[in-house]
Amino acid sequence: MEAVLGLMVILLGVSHGVETHCDGRQDGAQCYGALRGTVDIQLMDSTSEIPRYHLSKNSLRILDVLNNKVIYNTIVHRSSFFPSNGTFRINNLSRNDSGDYTLQTFHSDGKSSGKQTLQLFLQAPVSSVLLVSECLSQGEMRVSCLSEGGDSPQYSWALDGRTLTDAELLSGNNKSNNIILKQQVSGRLVCSVRNNVSDVSEEQKICRFINCTLINGTEILGWVPVDSNSLCIEPTREPTPVTPTSVGTSWFIIGLKAAVVILSLSGIWIWFTWKKKTILEGPAVPEKVESPDNSVFMIEMSPYSNT
Structure with a gap:
């Protein structure tokens, strides 16, 4: 209201x-x-x-x-x-x-x-103007100029500040309210509506050509409004459904990876502990005596031996 x-x-x-x-x-x-x-x-x-x-x-x-x-x-x-x-x-x-x-x-x-x-x-004066456009498959653009109110409205078109020519039109003329622009025509399009007591205009940028390749290698060619690149938006992928089997498999892989890490760390810790003990106790083989003068001989005499 x-x-x-x-x-x-x-x-x-x-x-x-x-x-x-x-x-x-x-x-x-x-x-x-x-x-x-x-x-x-x-x-x-x-x-x-x-x-x-x-x-x-x-x-x-x-x-x-x-x-x-x-x-x-x-x-x-x-x-x-x-x-x-x-x-x-x-x-x-x-x-x-x-x-x-x-x-x-x-x-x-x-x-x-x-x-x-x-x-x-x-x-009655023209109160407002609305441009409605549609980009066609081969690059043409259909545009309608809709006016609100106004007796005996007269229409005119301009492109980038100059009068729209017949060479740029596939259908309609500069005085009609519905036109179709030819391929490759680009710029800022203006529709003016007037009568003897008012003059109102509206402008809009026209279509542009889109050429892009999606992640999956699909090539996209087409015409879209100048402020849009919707054809090049990668479609949203559906999430992979979760099943009990996939959940169990995931936990098994996580546990296996954890066991490998623990065993690796334990092996490293054992090796460093053994190395440290070896250094502190010294070599296990006794040193060889070089001089016989310093040697001591011990002879055990048995009471049952012959004298």
Whole structure:
């Protein structure tokens, strides 16, 4: 609900903010005003030398001025007249304000001194523009320009600041709201929508060509929007399901690796312990006596031996 109210406020703001100006000094002039907007119609250059004049709409008098004083104004609640520059302003325009307006001037004796007529047309202004694009398989790009509101909208296209040419179009033309761009056409595309009381535009970068190779060797070729590389994203792999057999096998491998590490460390510790003991006790073989003078002989005498 808030979003809808916000959109209504925006649209009303756009309409109320539209002001148009019209030169109605020439007979047969055509003027345009925006619905719920304001229009300034210049009726004459100066009113100082015109004793009396009145303005009628569809033969019904709406404004009467005598000696630069407004005698009456049937729409005074939303209009103003400025004698200094001969401009008649109408605010909060509606469809009923459209029609033929006739200005008639008089001499001081009351005789007519001239008459001129203008036409006032009312249009709803274009409030917003939306570009919808689609990248086709062979590199073409289909683009639709969608406008919100606006009477008698007129479309035009530009690419990188210049008018889009027929040589760049596979379908449509520069004045249609649906076009198809040819292959290899790139840049910033702008769609403008206008009528006699408004002018709105929207821009967008067009497709680019993707050429990449995935991890598994698959080659990807295709066209995607310029801010996307979705074709080159590696797809998510499904996780391997866990089964009781795989869980048991995993624990067996972990235990085996742990046993190998423990045995290796134990062997290293035993070797270093044996090495240390050998160094402290010295060699097990007695040293050889070099000098016989230092030798001691021990003879055991048996009592049963012959004397």
